[in-house]
Amino acid sequence: MTMRTGRRRGLFRTAGLLAAGLAAALTISACGGGSSNPLDTSTSAAASGPASGSAAAGGGKIVVGSANFPESALLANIYAAALTKAGLDASTNLNIGSREVYIKAIQDGSIDLVPEYSGVLLQYFDPTATAVSADDVYAALVKATPQGLVVLEKSAAEDKDAVVVTKATAEANNLTSIADLAPVASTFILGGPSEWETRPTGVPGLKEKYGLTFKEFKALDAGGPLTLNALLSDQVQAGNLFTTDPAIPANDLVVLEDPKNLFAAQNVLPLIRSDANNAQVTEALNAVSAKLDTATLTELLTKVAVDKQDSAQVAQEWVAQNLS
Template structure:
Protein backbone atom coordinates (compact mmCIF):
# COMPACT_ATOMS: atom_id res chain seq x y z
CA UNK A 1 0.00 0.00 0.00
CA UNK A 2 2.86 2.43 0.85
CA UNK A 3 4.45 1.69 -2.52
CA UNK A 4 1.15 2.44 -4.31
CA UNK A 5 0.67 5.73 -2.47
CA UNK A 6 4.26 6.72 -3.17
CA UNK A 7 3.82 5.94 -6.85
CA UNK A 8 0.66 8.01 -7.08
CA UNK A 9 2.38 10.92 -5.33
CA UNK A 10 5.35 10.73 -7.69
CA UNK A 11 3.09 10.70 -10.74
CA UNK A 12 1.08 13.63 -9.40
CA UNK A 13 4.24 15.63 -8.73
CA UNK A 14 5.50 14.94 -12.25
CA UNK A 15 2.18 16.07 -13.72
CA UNK A 16 2.24 19.30 -11.72
CA UNK A 17 5.84 19.96 -12.78
CA UNK A 18 4.97 19.59 -16.44
CA UNK A 19 1.99 21.92 -16.00
CA UNK A 20 4.08 24.52 -14.21
CA UNK A 21 6.61 24.53 -17.07
CA UNK A 22 3.89 25.09 -19.66
CA UNK A 23 4.31 21.61 -21.12
CA UNK A 24 2.26 20.38 -24.06
CA UNK A 25 0.00 18.38 -21.76
CA UNK A 26 -1.34 21.55 -20.12
CA UNK A 27 -5.05 21.60 -21.05
CA UNK A 28 -5.07 25.41 -20.81
CA UNK A 29 -2.04 25.95 -23.07
CA UNK A 30 -4.13 26.84 -26.09
CA UNK A 31 -5.80 29.64 -24.17
CA UNK A 32 -2.57 31.44 -23.29
CA UNK A 33 -1.91 34.83 -24.93
CA UNK A 34 0.36 34.72 -27.97
CA UNK A 35 0.68 38.45 -28.75
CA UNK A 36 4.27 39.11 -27.74
CA UNK A 37 5.67 35.60 -27.46
CA UNK A 38 5.99 36.33 -23.74
CA UNK A 39 8.31 39.27 -24.44
CA UNK A 40 8.03 42.99 -23.98
CA UNK A 41 8.13 45.05 -27.16
CA UNK A 42 10.01 48.34 -26.88
CA UNK A 43 8.48 50.94 -29.19
CA UNK A 44 10.67 53.89 -30.15
CA UNK A 45 10.12 57.10 -32.06
CA UNK A 46 12.17 59.77 -33.79
CA UNK A 47 12.41 63.38 -32.63
CA UNK A 48 9.40 64.90 -34.39
CA UNK A 49 5.70 64.92 -33.47
CA UNK A 50 4.34 62.67 -36.22
CA UNK A 51 6.80 59.88 -35.39
CA UNK A 52 5.96 60.12 -31.70
CA UNK A 53 2.23 59.97 -32.46
CA UNK A 54 2.59 56.97 -34.78
CA UNK A 55 4.70 55.19 -32.15
CA UNK A 56 1.98 55.81 -29.58
CA UNK A 57 -0.65 54.48 -31.98
CA UNK A 58 1.41 51.31 -32.47
CA UNK A 59 1.93 50.95 -28.72
CA UNK A 60 -1.72 51.36 -27.77
CA UNK A 61 -2.94 49.07 -30.56
CA UNK A 62 -0.57 46.35 -29.35
CA UNK A 63 -1.56 46.83 -25.71
CA UNK A 64 -5.21 46.42 -26.71
CA UNK A 65 -4.25 42.94 -27.94
CA UNK A 66 -2.53 42.00 -24.68
CA UNK A 67 1.05 42.74 -25.77
CA UNK A 68 3.34 44.23 -23.10
CA UNK A 69 4.85 47.47 -24.37
CA UNK A 70 7.59 49.82 -23.23
CA UNK A 71 8.06 53.26 -24.81
CA UNK A 72 11.18 55.17 -25.77
CA UNK A 73 10.00 58.33 -27.50
CA UNK A 74 12.06 61.19 -28.94
CA UNK A 75 15.21 59.18 -29.65
CA UNK A 76 16.56 61.60 -32.24
CA UNK A 77 17.29 61.07 -35.90
CA UNK A 78 17.51 57.81 -37.82
CA UNK A 79 21.27 57.95 -37.52
CA UNK A 80 20.87 57.80 -33.73
CA UNK A 81 18.05 55.32 -33.17
CA UNK A 82 19.12 52.76 -35.77
CA UNK A 83 21.85 51.43 -33.49
CA UNK A 84 19.16 50.55 -30.95
CA UNK A 85 17.21 48.62 -33.56
CA UNK A 86 20.32 46.75 -34.61
CA UNK A 87 21.33 45.75 -31.07
CA UNK A 88 17.79 44.94 -29.90
CA UNK A 89 17.37 47.67 -27.30
CA UNK A 90 14.52 48.99 -29.48
CA UNK A 91 12.15 46.55 -31.17
CA UNK A 92 9.75 48.66 -33.21
CA UNK A 93 9.63 52.14 -34.73
CA UNK A 94 7.49 53.89 -37.35
CA UNK A 95 9.52 54.47 -40.50
CA UNK A 96 9.22 55.86 -44.02
CA UNK A 97 10.01 53.60 -46.94
CA UNK A 98 12.12 55.80 -49.23
CA UNK A 99 14.45 57.30 -46.66
CA UNK A 100 14.76 53.94 -44.92
CA UNK A 101 15.87 52.31 -48.17
CA UNK A 102 18.36 55.08 -48.88
CA UNK A 103 19.74 54.87 -45.36
CA UNK A 104 20.96 51.33 -46.05
CA UNK A 105 21.52 51.71 -49.79
CA UNK A 106 22.54 55.26 -50.71
CA UNK A 107 22.57 54.40 -54.40
CA UNK A 108 19.09 52.83 -54.46
CA UNK A 109 17.44 53.94 -57.73
CA UNK A 110 13.83 53.16 -56.74
CA UNK A 111 11.50 56.14 -56.30
CA UNK A 112 7.96 54.76 -56.85
CA UNK A 113 6.03 53.44 -53.85
CA UNK A 114 5.78 49.76 -54.79
CA UNK A 115 9.34 49.57 -56.11
CA UNK A 116 10.76 51.15 -52.97
CA UNK A 117 8.79 48.82 -50.70
CA UNK A 118 9.82 45.74 -52.71
CA UNK A 119 13.50 46.69 -52.46
CA UNK A 120 13.48 47.14 -48.68
CA UNK A 121 13.79 43.53 -47.42
CA UNK A 122 17.10 42.94 -49.20
CA UNK A 123 18.53 46.22 -47.91
CA UNK A 124 17.66 45.78 -44.23
CA UNK A 125 19.95 44.22 -41.59
CA UNK A 126 19.32 40.51 -41.00
CA UNK A 127 17.46 41.03 -37.70
CA UNK A 128 14.97 43.61 -39.03
CA UNK A 129 11.91 43.46 -41.23
CA UNK A 130 9.09 45.75 -42.35
CA UNK A 131 5.40 44.94 -42.12
CA UNK A 132 2.66 46.23 -44.44
CA UNK A 133 3.18 49.79 -45.63
CA UNK A 134 0.38 52.30 -45.21
CA UNK A 135 -1.09 54.34 -48.04
CA UNK A 136 -0.16 57.33 -45.88
CA UNK A 137 2.83 59.18 -47.25
CA UNK A 138 4.89 61.92 -45.64
CA UNK A 139 7.77 63.15 -47.78
CA UNK A 140 10.58 65.55 -47.19
CA UNK A 141 10.01 68.62 -49.35
CA UNK A 142 11.58 71.97 -50.09
CA UNK A 143 9.16 74.56 -48.73
CA UNK A 144 9.10 78.35 -49.09
CA UNK A 145 6.83 81.14 -47.91
CA UNK A 146 4.07 82.40 -50.18
CA UNK A 147 5.96 85.70 -50.43
CA UNK A 148 9.10 83.98 -51.70
CA UNK A 149 7.12 81.82 -54.12
CA UNK A 150 5.43 84.91 -55.59
CA UNK A 151 8.66 86.92 -55.70
CA UNK A 152 10.53 84.32 -57.74
CA UNK A 153 7.51 82.67 -59.41
CA UNK A 154 8.25 79.32 -57.78
CA UNK A 155 6.23 76.20 -58.37
CA UNK A 156 8.95 73.53 -58.44
CA UNK A 157 12.51 72.94 -57.28
CA UNK A 158 13.59 73.56 -60.87
CA UNK A 159 12.20 77.09 -60.60
CA UNK A 160 14.33 77.64 -57.50
CA UNK A 161 17.61 76.66 -59.19
CA UNK A 162 18.46 80.16 -60.58
CA UNK A 163 18.11 81.53 -57.03
CA UNK A 164 19.85 78.77 -55.03
CA UNK A 165 22.91 80.97 -54.51
CA UNK A 166 20.71 83.48 -52.69
CA UNK A 167 19.08 80.92 -50.40
CA UNK A 168 19.93 80.00 -46.83
CA UNK A 169 18.47 76.50 -46.58
CA UNK A 170 17.21 75.19 -43.24
CA UNK A 171 16.71 71.64 -42.05
CA UNK A 172 17.81 68.94 -39.61
CA UNK A 173 21.59 68.49 -39.42
CA UNK A 174 21.53 64.99 -40.92
CA UNK A 175 20.13 66.30 -44.22
CA UNK A 176 23.63 67.57 -45.00
CA UNK A 177 24.72 63.94 -45.52
CA UNK A 178 21.61 62.05 -46.57
CA UNK A 179 21.33 60.83 -50.15
CA UNK A 180 18.17 62.86 -50.79
CA UNK A 181 19.35 65.83 -48.74
CA UNK A 182 21.73 68.56 -49.79
CA UNK A 183 23.96 66.13 -51.78
CA UNK A 184 20.93 64.84 -53.69
CA UNK A 185 19.49 68.27 -54.35
CA UNK A 186 22.84 69.39 -55.72
CA UNK A 187 23.26 66.32 -57.92
CA UNK A 188 19.66 66.12 -59.15
CA UNK A 189 18.97 69.81 -59.72
CA UNK A 190 22.45 71.38 -59.80
CA UNK A 191 21.35 73.54 -56.88
CA UNK A 192 24.03 74.82 -54.50
CA UNK A 193 22.62 76.85 -51.63
CA UNK A 194 24.29 79.98 -50.28
CA UNK A 195 24.54 78.32 -46.84
CA UNK A 196 22.86 75.83 -44.53
CA UNK A 197 21.18 76.45 -41.18
CA UNK A 198 20.85 73.44 -38.85
CA UNK A 199 17.34 73.41 -37.34
CA UNK A 200 15.22 71.05 -35.28
CA UNK A 201 12.22 69.77 -37.27
CA UNK A 202 8.84 71.28 -36.47
CA UNK A 203 8.07 74.69 -34.99
CA UNK A 204 11.68 75.88 -34.95
CA UNK A 205 12.08 75.30 -38.68
CA UNK A 206 8.73 76.94 -39.44
CA UNK A 207 9.64 80.01 -37.38
CA UNK A 208 13.00 80.37 -39.16
CA UNK A 209 11.21 80.28 -42.52
CA UNK A 210 8.56 82.79 -41.50
CA UNK A 211 10.97 85.29 -39.98
CA UNK A 212 13.36 85.12 -42.94
CA UNK A 213 16.27 83.45 -41.15
CA UNK A 214 16.11 80.89 -43.99
CA UNK A 215 14.53 81.33 -47.42
CA UNK A 216 13.75 77.64 -47.98
CA UNK A 217 13.50 74.68 -45.64
CA UNK A 218 13.12 70.93 -45.47
CA UNK A 219 9.64 70.33 -44.05
CA UNK A 220 7.55 67.17 -44.05
CA UNK A 221 4.57 67.33 -46.40
CA UNK A 222 2.07 66.36 -43.68
CA UNK A 223 3.21 69.11 -41.30
CA UNK A 224 0.12 71.07 -40.22
CA UNK A 225 2.20 74.27 -40.29
CA UNK A 226 2.17 74.24 -44.11
CA UNK A 227 -1.55 74.92 -44.41
CA UNK A 228 -1.71 77.00 -41.24
CA UNK A 229 0.92 79.47 -42.57
CA UNK A 230 0.08 79.29 -46.28
CA UNK A 231 3.51 77.84 -47.08
CA UNK A 232 4.31 76.54 -50.55
CA UNK A 233 5.61 73.00 -51.15
CA UNK A 234 7.77 73.02 -54.28
CA UNK A 235 7.10 70.20 -56.73
CA UNK A 236 9.87 67.65 -57.26
CA UNK A 237 9.68 66.76 -60.98
CA UNK A 238 12.98 64.85 -60.97
CA UNK A 239 12.03 62.72 -57.96
CA UNK A 240 14.91 63.64 -55.69
CA UNK A 241 12.65 62.58 -52.82
CA UNK A 242 11.49 58.97 -53.22
CA UNK A 243 8.10 57.64 -52.06
CA UNK A 244 7.83 57.84 -48.28
CA UNK A 245 5.05 55.52 -47.10
CA UNK A 246 4.65 54.98 -43.38
CA UNK A 247 5.79 51.46 -42.43
CA UNK A 248 6.48 49.61 -39.16
CA UNK A 249 10.14 48.58 -38.84
CA UNK A 250 10.45 45.72 -36.35
CA UNK A 251 12.86 43.19 -34.89
CA UNK A 252 12.02 39.87 -36.57
CA UNK A 253 12.07 38.02 -33.25
CA UNK A 254 9.23 40.20 -31.95
CA UNK A 255 7.03 39.94 -35.04
CA UNK A 256 4.56 37.34 -33.76
CA UNK A 257 1.33 36.68 -35.66
CA UNK A 258 -0.62 38.89 -33.26
CA UNK A 259 1.88 41.72 -33.56
CA UNK A 260 1.90 41.53 -37.36
CA UNK A 261 -1.88 41.39 -37.62
CA UNK A 262 -2.29 44.31 -35.22
CA UNK A 263 0.21 46.61 -36.91
CA UNK A 264 -0.97 45.66 -40.40
CA UNK A 265 -4.50 46.59 -39.33
CA UNK A 266 -3.21 50.01 -38.24
CA UNK A 267 -1.43 50.52 -41.56
CA UNK A 268 -4.60 49.58 -43.44
CA UNK A 269 -6.41 52.50 -41.77
CA UNK A 270 -3.70 55.11 -42.41
CA UNK A 271 -3.84 57.22 -45.55
CA UNK A 272 -2.30 60.62 -46.20
CA UNK A 273 -5.53 62.49 -45.45
CA UNK A 274 -5.70 60.73 -42.09
CA UNK A 275 -2.09 61.62 -41.35
CA UNK A 276 -2.79 65.28 -42.15
CA UNK A 277 -5.81 65.19 -39.83
CA UNK A 278 -3.83 63.59 -37.00
CA UNK A 279 -1.10 66.20 -37.29
CA UNK A 280 -3.74 68.94 -37.25
CA UNK A 281 -5.19 67.47 -34.05
CA UNK A 282 -1.74 67.51 -32.45
CA UNK A 283 -1.35 71.14 -33.51
CA UNK A 284 -4.68 72.22 -31.99
CA UNK A 285 -4.62 75.25 -29.66
CA UNK A 286 -5.02 73.08 -26.55
CA UNK A 287 -1.91 71.05 -27.56
CA UNK A 288 -3.26 67.58 -26.68
CA UNK A 289 -0.98 64.74 -25.57
CA UNK A 290 0.18 62.17 -28.11
CA UNK A 291 -1.48 59.43 -26.07
CA UNK A 292 -4.85 61.18 -26.13
CA UNK A 293 -4.82 61.75 -29.90
CA UNK A 294 -3.74 58.14 -30.47
CA UNK A 295 -6.45 56.75 -28.20
CA UNK A 296 -9.15 58.87 -29.83
CA UNK A 297 -8.19 57.81 -33.36
CA UNK A 298 -7.84 54.12 -32.51
CA UNK A 299 -11.33 54.22 -31.01
CA UNK A 300 -12.73 55.91 -34.11
CA UNK A 301 -11.38 53.20 -36.42
CA UNK A 302 -12.22 50.28 -34.15
CA UNK A 303 -8.68 49.33 -33.20
Protein backbone atom coordinates (compact mmCIF):
# COMPACT_ATOMS: atom_id res chain seq x y z
CA MET A 1 0.00 0.00 0.00
CA THR A 2 1.55 3.23 -1.06
CA MET A 3 1.85 6.04 1.47
CA ARG A 4 2.90 9.54 0.48
CA THR A 5 5.78 10.66 2.67
CA GLY A 6 7.09 9.12 5.86
CA ARG A 7 3.78 9.74 7.60
CA ARG A 8 1.68 6.60 7.68
CA ARG A 9 -1.72 8.03 6.89
CA GLY A 10 -1.41 11.55 5.59
CA LEU A 11 0.29 14.27 3.66
CA PHE A 12 -0.13 17.83 2.62
CA ARG A 13 1.50 17.98 -0.75
CA THR A 14 2.43 21.10 -2.67
CA ALA A 15 2.11 20.93 -6.43
CA GLY A 16 3.38 23.76 -8.60
CA LEU A 17 1.31 24.80 -11.58
CA LEU A 18 3.47 25.99 -14.46
CA ALA A 19 1.92 27.69 -17.45
CA ALA A 20 4.08 29.91 -19.62
CA GLY A 21 6.81 29.66 -17.02
CA LEU A 22 4.67 30.77 -14.06
CA ALA A 23 4.38 28.55 -10.95
CA ALA A 24 1.56 28.75 -8.43
CA ALA A 25 1.54 26.73 -5.22
CA LEU A 26 -1.23 24.37 -4.21
CA THR A 27 -1.65 22.20 -1.18
CA ILE A 28 -3.79 19.14 -1.76
CA SER A 29 -4.02 15.54 -0.55
CA ALA A 30 -5.97 12.31 -0.75
CA CYS A 31 -5.11 10.81 2.49
CA GLY A 32 -5.70 13.32 5.26
CA GLY A 33 -3.35 15.54 7.15
CA GLY A 34 -2.62 16.83 10.58
CA SER A 35 -2.76 20.61 10.33
CA SER A 36 -4.99 23.28 8.84
CA ASN A 37 -4.69 24.02 5.14
CA PRO A 38 -4.51 27.74 4.37
CA LEU A 39 -5.85 27.25 0.87
CA ASP A 40 -9.07 25.68 2.10
CA THR A 41 -11.58 28.52 1.95
CA SER A 42 -14.52 26.20 1.32
CA THR A 43 -17.87 26.65 3.00
CA SER A 44 -20.63 24.21 3.73
CA ALA A 45 -23.37 23.20 1.34
CA ALA A 46 -25.84 24.13 4.05
CA ALA A 47 -24.65 25.27 7.46
CA SER A 48 -21.07 24.64 8.51
CA GLY A 49 -19.57 24.61 11.96
CA PRO A 50 -19.65 22.51 15.11
CA ALA A 51 -22.47 20.04 15.08
CA SER A 52 -23.82 17.14 16.99
CA GLY A 53 -24.49 14.33 14.54
CA SER A 54 -27.85 12.71 14.18
CA ALA A 55 -29.27 9.60 12.64
CA ALA A 56 -30.73 9.92 9.16
CA ALA A 57 -32.78 6.81 9.85
CA GLY A 58 -34.60 8.80 12.52
CA GLY A 59 -35.29 11.70 10.18
CA GLY A 60 -32.68 13.98 11.74
CA LYS A 61 -29.99 16.15 10.25
CA ILE A 62 -27.06 14.46 8.48
CA VAL A 63 -23.70 16.07 9.27
CA VAL A 64 -21.00 15.54 6.65
CA GLY A 65 -17.44 15.94 7.92
CA SER A 66 -14.14 16.30 6.10
CA ALA A 67 -10.42 16.07 6.67
CA ASN A 68 -8.52 19.34 6.65
CA PHE A 69 -7.52 19.69 3.01
CA PRO A 70 -9.39 21.21 0.03
CA GLU A 71 -10.18 18.02 -1.86
CA SER A 72 -11.81 16.41 1.18
CA ALA A 73 -13.82 19.56 1.94
CA LEU A 74 -14.95 19.73 -1.70
CA LEU A 75 -16.11 16.11 -1.61
CA ALA A 76 -17.93 16.71 1.67
CA ASN A 77 -19.73 19.66 0.10
CA ILE A 78 -20.69 17.47 -2.88
CA TYR A 79 -22.12 14.81 -0.57
CA ALA A 80 -24.05 17.42 1.42
CA ALA A 81 -25.41 19.03 -1.75
CA ALA A 82 -26.51 15.63 -3.10
CA LEU A 83 -28.27 14.77 0.16
CA THR A 84 -29.98 18.16 0.23
CA LYS A 85 -31.12 17.71 -3.38
CA ALA A 86 -32.57 14.34 -2.35
CA GLY A 87 -34.72 16.12 0.25
CA LEU A 88 -32.61 15.34 3.31
CA ASP A 89 -31.49 17.84 5.96
CA ALA A 90 -27.71 17.93 5.44
CA SER A 91 -25.01 20.23 6.79
CA THR A 92 -21.21 20.14 6.91
CA ASN A 93 -18.53 20.27 9.58
CA LEU A 94 -15.34 20.78 7.57
CA ASN A 95 -11.60 20.62 8.26
CA ILE A 96 -11.89 18.37 11.30
CA GLY A 97 -8.33 17.06 11.11
CA SER A 98 -6.60 13.75 10.54
CA ARG A 99 -8.18 10.37 9.90
CA GLU A 100 -7.81 9.39 13.53
CA VAL A 101 -9.80 12.47 14.58
CA TYR A 102 -12.65 12.37 12.08
CA ILE A 103 -13.26 8.63 12.37
CA LYS A 104 -13.59 9.07 16.12
CA ALA A 105 -16.05 11.90 15.38
CA ILE A 106 -18.16 9.53 13.27
CA GLN A 107 -18.09 6.88 15.94
CA ASP A 108 -19.09 9.24 18.74
CA GLY A 109 -21.88 10.80 16.65
CA SER A 110 -20.36 14.26 16.17
CA ILE A 111 -20.62 13.73 12.41
CA ASP A 112 -22.42 11.12 10.35
CA LEU A 113 -20.25 10.56 7.29
CA VAL A 114 -17.03 11.62 5.60
CA PRO A 115 -15.45 11.21 2.13
CA GLU A 116 -12.67 8.64 2.15
CA TYR A 117 -10.12 6.88 -0.09
CA SER A 118 -10.41 3.11 -0.34
CA GLY A 119 -6.74 2.10 -0.19
CA VAL A 120 -5.61 4.13 2.79
CA LEU A 121 -8.85 3.48 4.66
CA LEU A 122 -8.34 -0.26 4.21
CA GLN A 123 -4.79 0.08 5.50
CA TYR A 124 -6.10 2.06 8.49
CA PHE A 125 -8.64 -0.61 9.41
CA ASP A 126 -6.37 -3.55 8.48
CA PRO A 127 -2.62 -2.78 8.37
CA THR A 128 -1.95 -6.33 7.11
CA ALA A 129 -4.08 -5.89 3.97
CA THR A 130 -2.35 -6.65 0.67
CA ALA A 131 -5.11 -5.90 -1.88
CA VAL A 132 -4.13 -3.41 -4.60
CA SER A 133 -6.69 -3.48 -7.44
CA ALA A 134 -9.79 -1.31 -7.17
CA ASP A 135 -12.23 -4.20 -6.82
CA ASP A 136 -10.02 -6.21 -4.45
CA VAL A 137 -9.37 -3.19 -2.22
CA TYR A 138 -13.08 -2.39 -2.07
CA ALA A 139 -14.04 -5.98 -1.27
CA ALA A 140 -11.42 -6.15 1.48
CA LEU A 141 -12.50 -2.76 2.83
CA VAL A 142 -16.15 -3.83 3.11
CA LYS A 143 -15.02 -6.77 5.26
CA ALA A 144 -12.53 -4.73 7.32
CA THR A 145 -14.87 -1.84 8.14
CA PRO A 146 -15.71 -2.02 11.86
CA GLN A 147 -19.20 -2.74 13.12
CA GLY A 148 -21.24 0.42 13.29
CA LEU A 149 -19.66 1.88 10.13
CA VAL A 150 -20.27 1.13 6.47
CA VAL A 151 -18.70 2.15 3.17
CA LEU A 152 -21.02 2.86 0.25
CA GLU A 153 -20.28 2.38 -3.45
CA LYS A 154 -16.85 3.49 -4.66
CA SER A 155 -16.48 6.06 -7.41
CA ALA A 156 -14.10 5.88 -10.35
CA ALA A 157 -12.34 8.98 -8.98
CA GLU A 158 -8.93 8.31 -7.49
CA ASP A 159 -6.24 10.49 -5.94
CA LYS A 160 -3.17 8.29 -5.97
CA ASP A 161 0.50 8.13 -6.89
CA ALA A 162 1.30 8.06 -10.60
CA VAL A 163 4.28 8.00 -12.93
CA VAL A 164 3.88 11.02 -15.19
CA VAL A 165 5.66 12.18 -18.35
CA THR A 166 5.31 15.17 -20.65
CA LYS A 167 3.17 14.84 -23.75
CA ALA A 168 6.26 15.25 -25.91
CA THR A 169 8.05 12.42 -24.11
CA ALA A 170 4.97 10.20 -24.36
CA GLU A 171 4.56 10.81 -28.07
CA ALA A 172 8.25 10.43 -28.87
CA ASN A 173 8.46 7.08 -27.09
CA ASN A 174 4.94 5.68 -27.59
CA LEU A 175 4.23 5.71 -23.86
CA THR A 176 0.76 5.01 -22.49
CA SER A 177 1.61 2.74 -19.55
CA ILE A 178 4.46 2.21 -17.11
CA ALA A 179 5.22 -1.04 -18.94
CA ASP A 180 6.00 0.96 -22.09
CA LEU A 181 9.00 2.49 -20.30
CA ALA A 182 10.93 -0.78 -20.54
CA PRO A 183 12.82 0.04 -23.78
CA VAL A 184 13.76 3.58 -22.68
CA ALA A 185 14.08 3.49 -18.88
CA SER A 186 17.85 3.06 -19.06
CA THR A 187 18.06 6.48 -20.76
CA PHE A 188 15.54 8.21 -18.46
CA ILE A 189 16.03 10.00 -15.15
CA LEU A 190 13.21 9.33 -12.71
CA GLY A 191 12.21 12.01 -10.20
CA GLY A 192 10.24 11.67 -6.99
CA PRO A 193 10.34 11.94 -3.19
CA SER A 194 13.54 10.74 -1.54
CA GLU A 195 11.77 7.74 -0.02
CA TRP A 196 11.03 6.43 -3.52
CA GLU A 197 14.65 5.29 -3.72
CA THR A 198 13.94 2.47 -1.25
CA ARG A 199 10.13 2.25 -1.00
CA PRO A 200 8.40 -0.80 -2.53
CA THR A 201 6.15 1.57 -4.48
CA GLY A 202 9.15 3.49 -5.82
CA VAL A 203 12.32 2.44 -7.60
CA PRO A 204 12.39 -1.15 -6.18
CA GLY A 205 8.75 -1.73 -7.12
CA LEU A 206 9.20 -0.35 -10.63
CA LYS A 207 12.09 -2.78 -11.11
CA GLU A 208 10.31 -5.77 -9.55
CA LYS A 209 6.92 -5.33 -11.21
CA TYR A 210 7.92 -3.80 -14.53
CA GLY A 211 11.59 -4.71 -14.93
CA LEU A 212 12.60 -1.05 -15.13
CA THR A 213 16.12 0.14 -14.38
CA PHE A 214 16.42 3.88 -14.79
CA LYS A 215 19.58 5.75 -15.73
CA GLU A 216 19.31 7.68 -12.48
CA PHE A 217 16.90 8.48 -9.67
CA LYS A 218 16.72 12.13 -8.64
CA ALA A 219 15.32 12.87 -5.17
CA LEU A 220 12.93 15.83 -5.45
CA ASP A 221 9.64 16.20 -3.56
CA ALA A 222 6.34 14.36 -3.06
CA GLY A 223 4.41 15.43 -6.12
CA GLY A 224 5.33 19.08 -5.64
CA PRO A 225 6.84 21.95 -7.63
CA LEU A 226 10.35 20.47 -7.76
CA THR A 227 9.09 17.36 -9.55
CA LEU A 228 6.82 19.36 -11.83
CA ASN A 229 9.55 21.85 -12.76
CA ALA A 230 12.01 19.02 -13.37
CA LEU A 231 9.57 17.31 -15.73
CA LEU A 232 8.77 20.48 -17.65
CA SER A 233 12.44 21.41 -18.02
CA ASP A 234 13.44 17.84 -19.00
CA GLN A 235 15.73 17.46 -16.00
CA VAL A 236 13.81 14.24 -15.39
CA GLN A 237 11.88 12.35 -18.04
CA ALA A 238 9.44 10.66 -15.64
CA GLY A 239 8.22 11.80 -12.25
CA ASN A 240 5.84 11.10 -9.39
CA LEU A 241 2.72 13.27 -9.28
CA PHE A 242 -0.79 12.56 -7.96
CA THR A 243 -3.71 11.81 -10.20
CA THR A 244 -6.01 14.73 -9.27
CA ASP A 245 -3.21 17.32 -9.41
CA PRO A 246 -4.44 20.31 -11.45
CA ALA A 247 -0.89 20.66 -12.79
CA ILE A 248 -1.45 17.58 -14.95
CA PRO A 249 -4.15 18.99 -17.26
CA ALA A 250 -2.75 22.52 -16.97
CA ASN A 251 0.55 21.37 -18.47
CA ASP A 252 -0.82 18.65 -20.77
CA LEU A 253 1.06 15.93 -18.87
CA VAL A 254 0.43 12.23 -19.39
CA VAL A 255 -0.35 9.87 -16.50
CA LEU A 256 0.99 6.44 -17.41
CA GLU A 257 -1.39 3.56 -16.76
CA ASP A 258 -0.42 1.08 -14.06
CA PRO A 259 -1.65 -2.31 -15.36
CA LYS A 260 0.22 -4.28 -12.67
CA ASN A 261 -1.18 -2.19 -9.81
CA LEU A 262 2.10 -1.02 -8.34
CA PHE A 263 0.07 1.72 -6.66
CA ALA A 264 -2.90 0.52 -4.64
CA ALA A 265 -6.32 1.80 -5.61
CA GLN A 266 -7.54 4.96 -3.85
CA ASN A 267 -11.14 5.26 -4.97
CA VAL A 268 -13.22 8.03 -3.42
CA LEU A 269 -16.19 6.73 -1.43
CA PRO A 270 -18.42 7.67 1.53
CA LEU A 271 -17.77 6.25 5.00
CA ILE A 272 -20.94 6.53 7.09
CA ARG A 273 -22.15 5.48 10.49
CA SER A 274 -24.64 2.61 10.09
CA ASP A 275 -27.37 4.23 12.15
CA ALA A 276 -27.16 7.39 10.05
CA ASN A 277 -27.70 5.44 6.83
CA ASN A 278 -30.92 4.47 5.09
CA ALA A 279 -32.09 3.71 1.56
CA GLN A 280 -32.56 7.39 0.68
CA VAL A 281 -29.08 8.33 1.90
CA THR A 282 -27.50 5.38 0.11
CA GLU A 283 -29.25 6.23 -3.15
CA ALA A 284 -28.16 9.88 -3.03
CA LEU A 285 -24.52 9.12 -2.24
CA ASN A 286 -24.25 6.21 -4.67
CA ALA A 287 -25.52 8.57 -7.38
CA VAL A 288 -22.53 10.81 -6.68
CA SER A 289 -20.11 7.89 -6.91
CA ALA A 290 -21.66 6.78 -10.20
CA LYS A 291 -20.91 10.18 -11.77
CA LEU A 292 -17.55 11.08 -10.19
CA ASP A 293 -14.32 10.19 -11.96
CA THR A 294 -10.72 11.38 -11.65
CA ALA A 295 -10.94 13.92 -14.49
CA THR A 296 -14.08 15.44 -13.00
CA LEU A 297 -12.61 15.65 -9.51
CA THR A 298 -9.47 17.28 -10.92
CA GLU A 299 -11.57 19.86 -12.78
CA LEU A 300 -13.62 20.68 -9.69
CA LEU A 301 -10.53 20.87 -7.49
CA THR A 302 -8.91 23.27 -9.95
CA LYS A 303 -11.89 25.61 -9.59
CA VAL A 304 -11.47 25.59 -5.80
CA ALA A 305 -7.71 25.52 -5.31
CA VAL A 306 -6.53 27.45 -8.38
CA ASP A 307 -9.44 29.67 -9.40
CA LYS A 308 -10.39 30.30 -5.74
CA GLN A 309 -14.07 29.61 -6.30
CA ASP A 310 -16.24 28.81 -3.30
CA SER A 311 -16.13 25.08 -2.59
CA ALA A 312 -19.80 24.78 -1.63
CA GLN A 313 -20.89 26.68 -4.72
CA VAL A 314 -18.74 24.50 -6.99
CA ALA A 315 -20.26 21.41 -5.35
CA GLN A 316 -23.84 22.66 -5.66
CA GLU A 317 -23.40 23.55 -9.33
CA TRP A 318 -21.96 20.13 -10.14
CA VAL A 319 -24.74 18.31 -8.28
CA ALA A 320 -27.42 20.42 -9.99
CA GLN A 321 -25.95 19.65 -13.42
CA ASN A 322 -25.20 15.95 -12.93
CA LEU A 323 -27.72 14.44 -10.52
CA SER A 324 -31.35 14.07 -11.50
